[in-house]
Amino acid sequence: MKSLDLTRRALIFAAITSLSLGGGDRPAAAQTPPGVLIVGQIAEPKSLDPAAVTAVNDFRILVNVYEGLVRYEPGTLEVAPALATDWAISEEGTEYTFTLREGVTFHDGTPFNAETVKFNFDRMLNEDHPYHDTGPFPLAFFFSAIAKTEVLDELTVKFTLNAPYAPFLSNLAYPTGLMVSPAAVEQHGADFGRNPAGTGPFTFVEWRSNEAVVIEKNPDYWGDPAGTEAVVFRPITDANTRVAEMLAGGIDMMVEVPPTALSRFQGDAFKVVEQAGPHLWFLILNAKEGPFADKRVRQAANYAINKRALVDDVLEGTAEIAAGPTPPAFAWAHNETLAPYPYDPERARALLDEAGIEEGTELTFYVTEGGSGMLDPIPMGTAIQADLNAVGFDVKIETYEWNTFLGEVNPGLEGKADMAEMAWMTNDPDTLPYLALRTEAWPSEGGFNSGYYSNEEVDRLLEEARVATDQEERARLYKRMQEIVQEDAPWVFVANWKQNAVTSDRVENFSLEPSFLLQLEGVVKN
Amino acid sequence: MGGYILKRLLSAIPVLLGITIIVFAIMAMIPGDPATAILGSYATPDNVEKLNRDLGLDKPLLQRYFIWLGNMLQGDFGRSFSLNRPVLDEVVERFNATLVLAGTGFVLCSVLGILAGVVSAARQYGVADKIITFTVLIGISIPSFFLGMMIILLFAVNLRWLPVSGMYAIYGGGDLPDLLKHLVMPATALAVVATGVIARLSRSAMLEVLRQDFIRTARAKGVPERRVIMGHALRAAMVSILPVLGIQAGFVLSGAVYIEMVFQWPGVGRMLVDAILKRDILLLQGGVVLVAACYVLFNIAVDVAQALLDPRIKT
Amino acid sequence: MGHFLKLLFRNRLAALGATVLSALLIVVLITPLLPLPDPNATATAERFARPFTEGHILGTDHLGRDLLSRLLHGTRLSLAVGIAAALIAAIIGSTIGLVAGYFGGRIDNVIMRGIDMLMAFPYILLALAIVAALGPGLMNALIAVAAVNIPFFARNIRGITVGLAGREFIDAARLSGLGHTRILVGELLPNVLPTIVIAMSTTVGWMILETAGLSFLGLGSQPPVADLGSMLGEARAALITAPHTSVVPGVMIFLIVMSINLLGDGVRDALDPRLKSGALSRPRAVTLVDRKGPVPAAEQRGLLDLDALETQFHVGKRVYRAVGGVSLYVKSGECVGVIGESGSGKSVTALSVMGLVPSPPGVITGGAVRYEGEDLLGARYETLRRRRGENVAYIFQDPLATLHPLYKIGDQLIEAIRVHHDTPPKEARAKALDLLRAVRIPNAESRLDNYPHEMSGGMRQRVGIAMAMANDPDVIIADEPTTALDVTVQAQILALLDDLRRERGLAIIFITHDFGVVAQLCDRVAVMYAGRIVEEGPTMQVLDAPAHPYTKRLIACVPELGSGKRKLASIPGLPPVVDNLPEGCAFAPRCDKARDDCRRGAILLAGRGLRAVRCIHPEEAV
C-alpha cells in the first residue's frame, strides 16, 4: 500500500516533467501592458551613478538615462558624437577639444554645458573636489591620462592629457564617461546613485530595492523621442526564474539567456537576438613555474582543448572559437590571418612528450562560479578538465565565488595554481593586452598579468600602439602582437562570446550592440 | 509579567552583542575584501589597498568593531559599499519583504502543522492520520528549492495561474490581492518543511498529553470529546509545541534565503547572501543584527506566550 | 538487538524505509564494481540525452556524462557526507549538551547563551560564512553543516540531561564514589544515547538536504565530482529544457531523505520504551467494549451495578486480565470500599464503569455496568458522556496530575457545570463558589482564580471533590483520593467525604489500599487480589474476622500505631502478574494453607447474605 503511494508520487513527478516539456510553447499571454517594456536583468544594480559602477548589468540601465560626450556608433565599436557634436585632437595627441551640443538639459532641469563636463571629470579625478566623496570611482583610471579639464566657453571644453593615450575617445564612450547632473549630485550627495539625473531619452522614476528600476520616456529629449512610454528593469538573479518569467510572459526581454535554455525560445512567440562583442574567454597559464613555464606545454594545452565542443555544446553556440588575445569585434585591430589552435590531442601529446611532461602531472585549476562575462564557468572548467586529463594531465579544480576568485587570481597564480579561468570585456583593443600581457603588468607592478607572461617584443608593441594617434599604425602593431602572443600561448584562447537576448514577439526594433550596452531608445513595445 | 518581559529583553542584549562579535570574527576570517568586490575585474593589489584605506578598512579589527558598535548604538548602521546607500534603509526595506514572506510562511506552517498534528493524533492509526503522516513525510523530504522550481514550472509557466516571481506585479499591482497572488507559491514552498516538522511534533505532543490524567478528568466530568481535544489537550500540548515554533521560526527565516532566490523575492535573506559574497561587512552586520534581534525578540515573545499559557512558569 | 529489529520491522513504514535505504546502500557500495561508464567522462556532443537512450539508462547531463553513473557516485558522496556531518554534530553537540545539563548553574548558563547566539544566527548564513571562510569543497560544506547543527543537538541533549541529572541514580552513583567524568560517561551517556541515536537518525536526512542546499548554492563538491546537491545545482540551468537532469538527482534526494525519515521514525519508536507498553497510543474517548459472551441478565441490586465485569489490556500478543469478572453494587447513601494492593485491578474496575480505561490497550471484554438498570457499556458515546459527571462522578488519586495545570480552578469547575447544564457564566461562577465553600476551602472567592499548582495538595483534592460534586451526582467513585496526601490532611478529606455522603445521600465506591481508611469510612468492603474479589462483606465483619487467608495476612502486615518497635508480619512472595495467572486460587503460591485442590479449577465467590469469600479452605466459615 505504501509502495503504491510512492508510485503515485512518481506519477506526479512525471506529470510535472511532461507539462514542463510540452506546455511551455504557447504564446505568452498579454501580461505586460503595451508601451511598457519589461527587461529581465541578471542582478540588482549597484548604483545608478555611472562613475561608481563597473558591471555591464548596471550599464544596461545607465546608457538609457545618461549620455556621454561621445557614444559608440550603433552596431559598431566606432566612436560617434553624442553630447559633443564635434572634437579636435592636437597633433601630438595630448589635447582633446570638444564642442558641446546646444540646448540640452538634464532631467532635473539643469542645463548641460562645459562647466558640467568639468564637474563630472573633476569629481572623479580630483581628490579635493567637494563631491569626490560621493565615490569611490573604481573606473576613474580610465581617465587617469587627463591632466586637466578646462572650460573654454559655455559649449567648449578641453582635456589636456599627460601623455598621448590612444584609447581616450573610446573610453569617453564607455559608460564611465556618462554625464551626470551636477545639481543632482549637489542635492543628493552620496545618495545620488539612487536619485539619478542624466540627459538621456529616459528619465528615472523609481527604484524599488530588488524589485524594479523604472524609467520613463523623456518628453524633453533633444533627439528622437523614445519608442516606449517606459522601461522597467527587473533584477532576476536566478537564471531559471528569468527563463520561467520570460516563458510565462512576465518580462518582455531578457539578456544573457542561459545557453541551455535557448532551445525553448525557438518558436514564433520569441525572438532571439545575438551579437558578438569584444569579449575573450581564456585560461591564464602560469608561465613562471610548473609545467606551463615551458612554451610547448602551453601550446599543448591549446591543442588539447576541444574548443569546438565548448562553444557548440557547452555554450550551445552562444560563442565563437577565439584565435588570439584580440576579439574579432575590434574589426580594425583583429588579425584575421590567425587561425585558432586546432583540436589535436595527438599533437598535444607529442608536445608534452617533447617537453618531458609525465603522464598524470597534476595541475591546479582555478574555476569561478560566476562573474562578469564568465559564461558557464563550471561546466566549461569541467569540460576543459576532461580534455586535459585525456592528454595525460591530472587536473584538480578548485572553485571560488567570483570575488574570492579575483582575490586569488589577480595577485598572481605563483605558488597556488597552474591555470585559471578568466574573461574580459573591453572597449578598446589596448585594454586587455596592456593590462594583462605586459611584463610591466605583472601583479607585483599593479597589473593583471597573473600568469607572468613576459615578452619584450610584445611590451614594446603595446607601448607603441598606445601612443600612436593613427589607427592604421595601431592596427599594424596590434596584429603583430597577436601573432607573437598566439605563438607564445601565455593563455589558452577559448571563446569570444556572442551576447544574446530574447524578446517576446511584441517587441520590435531591438538589436544588441557589440559594446554589450543595451540601447533601448528605438525599441517599440506593442 | 512586565518585569519578566523586561528581564528577558535585557538578557537578549548579551546574545545580540555576542552575535555582533561572531559576525565580525567570521568576516575577519573570510578571504577577499570589499575593495575587490567593488573594483571587480580591475582589482589590483594597489587599487584594493587604496580603496580599503579610503573605506577605513585598514584600521585594526577591534577598533573597527568598536567604531561600528558605537555608531550602531546611536542608530547609525553605516553605509553599504556594495549598494551605495545607508545600511538601515536597505535592511528595513528588504526586511519588510522578508517579514511578509516568512511571516506568512510561519503562520501557514504553524496553523497547518498544528492542525494536521491534532487531527493526526485524534485519529491515530485512522485514514486521516495515515494520509497526514505520509504527506508530512513527503513534505519534509523535498528540498524546498527543488519544490520551488517545480511549482514555478507547473503553476506559473505551464498553467499560468500564478506569477512566476517577485512580490508585486511590476505594473498596476501593489494591492493586497496582487501581493497574495505573488505570495502563494513562495510562502507554500517555504512552509512545507516546517509544516511537516510542526505536524509531527504536534502529533506526538498531543498523544503524550492525551494520556495525561487531567484528560481523563475532563472526560470523567463529561466534557465532549471535541472540546477535550481542541481545548484541554491542545492547550496543554501547546506548552511543548510553542518552543518548537520558536525554533522553526528560525528555520523559516533561514529557508527564506533559498525561496527568495528561486522566487526573486526582494527580501533580506538574499541580501545577506549577497553581502557575504560581496564582502559588504557593514551590510551583513546590520542585516544579521536586525534579523537576529528579530529572531531573539520573537523568541522572547514565544517565552512570554509560554508564560501566559503556562502559569507554572516563574515570571 | 534482535528484539529491536523485530520491533522496527513491525512498523511497516519503517520497514519500507529500511528496505529502500539498504537497497540504496548496497547499490552505492558496489557502485565501483558495476559496469558503469566513468561518471566524469564528458562527451559534450551527447549532452542532454533523454532517459532510456542507448547506453544511458537515465540519460546524460549537460556535458554528456552518464547520469546513472553520476547519480550512484553522487549518492555515495551525499550519504557519506550526511552521515559524517550528523556524527560530528551529534558528538560535539551532545558533549556540550551533556556538560551543560549535568553541571548546570553558571557553566550551563554560559554555554546555553552561546548556543542561543548561534541559533539566532540564520543557519544558512552561518554555513555560508563558514564555507566562505574555509573555501569551497565538500569537506568544508560538511564542517559547516555539522557546525550549524551542533546547537540543536546541544539543546536537545541538554534538556534530557537536566532531567536525568536530577534523578536519584545519579545521586547514587555519586555516593558510590564516582567523579564527574565517570558519571558523565558511565551513567548519563548510556541514558541519553538512545536520544542521540534518535536525533541523529532524524537529522541525517535533514543534513543531506542542507548539504544539498549548500551545493545548490555552489559551495559544495568540486567539479567534476558531484554530490546530489551539486548535481541538482548544475542541472538547474537546464531545468526547463532538460528537466530529467534535475529530476533525477531531485528524486534521489527525496528517496534517500524519505527512507531515512521513515527509518528514523521507526528507530525512534522502537527505542521508545513507552511504545512497547502501548502507552504512546491515544486513549479513545470511551474504552473499547468487545464483549465475548452474552450480557449478564439484569439484576438490580443497587443504584450502580457491576455484573461480572471483565477488563483486559491487550499489549502485543499478551493479554493482561486486569479485571476478571467483578460484580459489585452500591446503593444510595452507601459507601462501598474496594481494597487491594497495586495490580489487583481495583482502579481498573473503577475506571471501567464510565469507560475511562485507556483504550488501547484496554478492552472491556465482558459483563455489564448498569446505572439505574441501564447498561452503560453498550451505550452510545453521547449517552455515556451525559452520565459522566452528571450521574456518576470521579475523584482521582493525585490531584496535581488530575487537574488541568493550565486552567484556573474556577474555570475547571464552571466547565464541569456548563457541559451538562446551560448555565449563564455568572450563575455558574456563583455555583462554583458555593461548591468551593461546600468543600470548606477558606477564602473561596480568591481561590477561584488560582491555578492548581498554587494550592496545597489538600486544597487541590478539595477542588477535586468540589468538581465531582458540581452536578450533584448520585454516585461518586473515589480512586485512592487520599493516598498522595499527608495524614493530617487525609483525615480532613475523609471527614469531608463522610459528611457529604450523609448530607446528600451519595453512593460512594471508595478505592484504597489502606485498611484504616476503609474501616473508618466504608459500610461494606470488597477485597481484590489478581483482578478478582476474594472476599466481601460488611466492613467490620471482614476486618474483625477475615475469612480469606489473603485478607487475614494482609491485615496482619499493616503496622498499627502505638505498639512500639517490633517485628512485622509479612507475606512471602509477590502478587502474580495478571497475564499469566495460575490455575485455581491466584493466592495459592503464597498461601501457607494451600492444598492441591486450591491449584485446580475455578474457585467461586460464595457466601451468605452480604458476606462472601473465594476460598475452599477459608479461615472463617461464612
Place this chain on the structure above:
Amino acid sequence: MQALKVTDLSKTFDLGKPLFGTARPGVRAVRPMSFSVARGETLGIVGESGCGKSTLARMLVGLMAPSTGHIEIAGKALDNADPAAFGRLIQYVFQDPISSLNPRKTVRQIMETPLKRLYGMNQAERNKRIAEIFDSVNLREEFLGRYPHEFSGGQAQRIGIARALAAAPEIMVLDEPVSALDVSVQAQVLNLLADLRRDFGLTYLFISHDLAVVEAVSDRVMVLYFGTVVEIGRAEQIFNAPKHPYTRLLADSAPVVGRPLAAPEQVDSELPDPLNPPPGCAFARRCSRATAICRDQEPPLTEKGKDQFAACHHPIAD
C-alpha cells in the same frame, strides 16, 4: 559512642537576586538543628511534606552542602572535599527504588561501582563480596545480569539496599524506603532492614511520613515541622504520650481500625508561607493551644519528659 552528631545544621535556598530591589532572604528549608544518633541505634524522622526531612537527609550524605553547622561521624568531622570519604561512612537508600537504579546498567554493574570506587577491589574480591551481600538481602545471584526495569518494587528496593551495603557504611540514611511498596512487601523490606542492622551493627536514620512504620522500626523518633525539630523521644512513648500538639495531631490523624472517623482538632491545615514565615512557633496558626507568646517567640527544644524533648510553650501534660 555517638555514630552521628549534627550541630546547628541548616539549609537556606537562595532565591536569586530580583531585577530590582534587594535580594530576598531565601527559603529556610532546614532551620538550625542539633541531634545525635548512637551507634547501632535507629532514629526515625517523621514529618509531612515540606518539613525538610529530605533536605536534611541529602545534607547528611553530602549530596547537598549545608548552609551552616557541621556533621560528625564516628567522632570525626566530615568535610565535603572527598565524596568517596562520605561514601564509606554513610550511605543512602532512596524512596523510589526503580529510579535510583541506572536503567541502562545491569545489577552487577550497579553493585560493582561502589566496590571498585570506594574500596578498589579486584574482580575476584568483588564477586565474593557481591555474593555475600546478595545472600544477606535474600536476592538470587542470577539477578546480577538483569536490568532494573525487570524487577518489582520490592526486589528493586533490595537491590538499592544491597548497593548501599556494598559501601559498608557506618550509617545508612533510609529516605522513605518503603513508601512506594505495597503493604505485604513493605513488611518484608522492613524486616530485612532490621536483620541487617543487627547483623552488621548499622546505624539507621529512617525517614518516613508513615507514623506506624517509623514507630515499628525506630529506637527514637524525631518529629519535624516546617524545618524544625518539634519533638524527639523514645519511639514507644512519643506517639502514646506526645508533648507537642503537632505530634498529637499526627498521631490522631493516622487512620486506625476501630477508631471513629473524625477530623482531628486543628484550626487550619496549611503550612506557613516559606517565603514569608511567621514569627514565633510555626505551628501556632494550626494549634488550638496557641497563645500570644507562641505567635511571638520561637520555643526552644527542651526536655519535657524522660528522654523526651519538645519545642513548645504549652506542652501537653501527661
